[in-house]
Amino acid sequence: MTNITQVTVAGGGVLGSQIAYQTAFKGKKVTVYDINDDAVAAAEKRVNALRDSYKRDIQATDEQFDAGLKNLTFTSDLNAAVANADLVIEAIPEKPSIKHDFYTSLAKVAPDKTIFASNSSTYVPSTFAGDTGRPEKFLNLHFANQIWLMNTAEIMGSSQTDPAVYEEIVEFAKEIGMVPIELHKEQPGYVLNSLLMPFMGAGGMLWAHDIADPETIDKTWMIAMGSPKGPFAIFDMVGLRTAYNIISQRQGDNPQAKPLLEKLKAMIDEGKLGQESGQGFYHYPNPEFQDPNFLKA
Amino acid sequence: MTNITQVTVAGGGVLGSQIAYQTAFKGKKVTVYDINDDAVAAAEKRVNALRDSYKRDIQATDEQFDAGLKNLTFTSDLNAAVANADLVIEAIPEKPSIKHDFYTSLAKVAPDKTIFASNSSTYVPSTFAGDTGRPEKFLNLHFANQIWLMNTAEIMGSSQTDPAVYEEIVEFAKEIGMVPIELHKEQPGYVLNSLLMPFMGAGGMLWAHDIADPETIDKTWMIAMGSPKGPFAIFDMVGLRTAYNIISQRQGDNPQAKPLLEKLKAMIDEGKLGQESGQGFYHYPNPEFQDPNFLKA
Structure with a gap:
């Protein structure tokens, strides 16, 4: 006590x-x-x-x-x-x-x-x-x-x-x-954001460089890791505006990040902010990635 | 068909x-x-x-x-x-x-x-x-x-x-x-390893730079994401030798990665290879992170 x-x-x-x-x-x-x-x-x-x-x-x-x-x-x-x-x-x-x-x-x-x-x-x-x-x-x-x-x-x-x-x-x-x-030491982003930011960045880059679709990327992670959420479900949870601000701060100078920031900005301008607005990469309150068939197709 | x-x-x-x-x-x-x-x-x-x-x-x-x-x-x-x-x-x-x-x-x-x-x-x-x-x-x-x-x-x-x-x-x-x-395009590492490598690298860096312990880092991710595995459970699944080889190839020139490679090497030298050897960051076949109390303390 x-x-x-x-x-x-x-x-x-x-x-x-x-x-x-x-x-x-x-x-x-x-x-x-x-x-x-x-x-x-x-x-x-x-x-x-x-x-x-x-x-x-x-x-x-x-x-x-x-x-x-x-x-x-x-x-x-x-x-x-x-x-x-x-x-x-x-x-x-x-x-x-x-x-x-x-x-x-x-x-x-x-x-x-x-x-x-x-x-x-x-x-x-x-x-x-x-x-x-x-x-x-x-x-x-x-x-x-x-x-x-x-x-x-x-x-x-x-x-x-x-x-x-x-x-x-x-x-x-x-x-x-x-x-x-x-x-044990000072670390900007603590533990969680120190894991989350590179993870979301990696998923975001695959999408922004047109390697694969958000749903496909999320499925891959969910099946391989047995996880209930892939990186784009997490984008929606964190909120696209917050994600955009953090990525601009951390990666604003990286030309590789430019397509990702542009694509996020376009979604934000359309009002697709994630869970908070009812739509982001998925639709809420019943997002597609929670459908039991999502991992089957 | x-x-x-x-x-x-x-x-x-x-x-x-x-x-x-x-x-x-x-x-x-x-x-x-x-x-x-x-x-x-x-x-x-x-x-x-x-x-x-x-x-x-x-x-x-x-x-x-x-x-x-x-x-x-x-x-x-x-x-x-x-x-x-x-x-x-x-x-x-x-x-x-x-x-x-x-x-x-x-x-x-x-x-x-x-x-x-x-x-x-x-x-x-x-x-x-x-x-x-x-x-x-x-x-x-x-x-x-x-x-x-x-x-x-x-x-x-x-x-x-x-x-x-x-x-x-x-x-x-x-x-x-x-x-x-x-x-849609050629991508070394495909989707899964393109997500996994930055994620494992981020977790590994927190450990290697003595910011937090592997169990603590895994707990953080498991609670925040509802995921059954954190980055160190994934190190054990992938195998420490494979992880070491990939990180050396990708990050061998990065002085920030040196402590991580050294700490992985020390575990490999002790025979702690992950799931395959029965011990890595956790002990198998009943790893600590699967204990229902793991997320409570």
């Missing part, structure tokens, strides 16, 4: 609200902080909207869901939000200036004991460690969307992170139902 | 014997050719040894397996082997000089009607098209190990392959129970 009982989640967006509710669902006292009353109201709405998913996907009862809600409070007062926090999980927008400002403000009001953890997808902890006033108590704790199902928590310290703090966060991740994914 | 009823499989090694038996199992008349009587006897033994797998994995009865055997003949006489062949599937050793010689000899004895298909893993069809005397009737037809389960057949023509011949081989693949994977 860790000593972490009071948790503050800063930022009640899509993932922040999931992190907050999952932590509360597992019995911690959770305060959700966001920047103003409207944002707080939106966060509370998002949390309440999770009820159906918890009931459907992990068979939670209404009573269990309600017990989780009782562990939650919401505020736009940062001082009050962190006054007694053992841990602040930061899930605010992925803009460096916003994060620098937030950690600078947080450092002034949080008690010395408070551990800070960033859910940042793209920045390693050393980026903001200097703003925290406590680099030894700062690390990244990165969750996946649909936290109640995709229950990995990637844990990455900087060279300054105290190993005891790292271990405590590993235990905390288990306490809130996560499988801790321990990184 | 294709007009392909008489099939010759040249080379009765591990994959050649599987291709021959699967084709016979699906009702084609199949002749297995190998270079001498010893090789032919070994091929016949390999084919007979498939009985248990067909019974266990696809619930074939003894009668069904025996019916397949009745469609097979074995010979070391190339002339006799191909005298009436509609299709020759070449599954001989992956050495260019051996393949050049084989196609040159085959071209002299095969009837004009015969289609030639190479199971080569590493050479695109244009490499040998000039030896065949019939580049328009030559293409690659690439199978996976454990053909009765991993039933993909990757089909790749050269620019000289007649589209009608290509289509006939697509239909033939279906007739023998394969899912045809159609490539």
Whole structure:
């Protein structure tokens, strides 16, 4: 058991609200902080909207869901939000200036004991460690969307992170139902995106260079690996806009990637964004690759 | 229905014997050719040894397996082997000089009607098209190990392959129970290895650069993708020697790949070759990643 009982989640967006509710669902006292009353109201709405998913996907009862809600409070007062926090999980927008400002403000009001953890997808902890006033108590704790199902928590310290703090966060991740994914060093993209990006890139290149069709490429992977999803089902899951942005950042200078970026852009312009828009490489909610005959033809 | 009823499989090694038996199992008349009587006897033994797998994995009865055997003949006489062949599937050793010689000899004895298909893993069809005397009737037809389960057949023509011949081989693949994977152009590695190599490389790099442990990396992928295998389970399946050889060929000049090659080499030197030796990243036949608790901790 860790000593972490009071948790503050800063930022009640899509993932922040999931992190907050999952932590509360597992019995911690959770305060959700966001920047103003409207944002707080939106966060509370998002949390309440999770009820159906918890009931459907992990068979939670209404009573269990309600017990989780009782562990939650919401505020736009940062001082009050962190006054007694053992841990602040930061899930605010992925803009460096916003994060620098937030950690600078947080450092002034949080008690010395408070551990800070960033859910940042793209920045390693050393980026903001200097703003925290406590680099030894700062690390990244990165969750996946649909936290109640995709229950990995990637844990990455900087060279300054105290190993005891790292271990405590590993235990905390288990306490809130996560499988801790321990990184020994800073790695942009953590483990998952470090696997996913080359994999999606390789599939995307076969398609963009007209070697094979998306369905054919997905079938090949699904049969050979016994996997429920091939690379294009994953493009749809990640979302074509996100995939496009990441590939442009990583491969924008690579002339080999140009046809892939052009083809993704054309789909995005047609509104084929993946699962979120109901259509990408497949049609949702019943995508072709889930048809039992998909692997037979 | 294709007009392909008489099939010759040249080379009765591990994959050649599987291709021959699967084709016979699906009702084609199949002749297995190998270079001498010893090789032919070994091929016949390999084919007979498939009985248990067909019974266990696809619930074939003894009668069904025996019916397949009745469609097979074995010979070391190339002339006799191909005298009436509609299709020759070449599954001989992956050495260019051996393949050049084989196609040159085959071209002299095969009837004009015969289609030639190479199971080569590493050479695109244009490499040998000039030896065949019939580049328009030559293409690659690439199978996976454990053909009765991993039933993909990757089909790749050269620019000289007649589209009608290509289509006939697509239909033939279906007739023998394969899912045809159609490539529109030559691509070294086909679809599967074009996905697999960057994926295994990405996982391998995380391990070799001490970012995370193999089990942790596999867990991350398995949870996020709902997949039964992560990259290190795949290393074990492919075999560490094969993986080492491919990575050296593709990435031997990349200093980033050096630690990965060194760590694979050390395991190979210890006899940890993957599934084939009973130990690689996991222990077989009951690897740790298949334990139901593997994804819980």
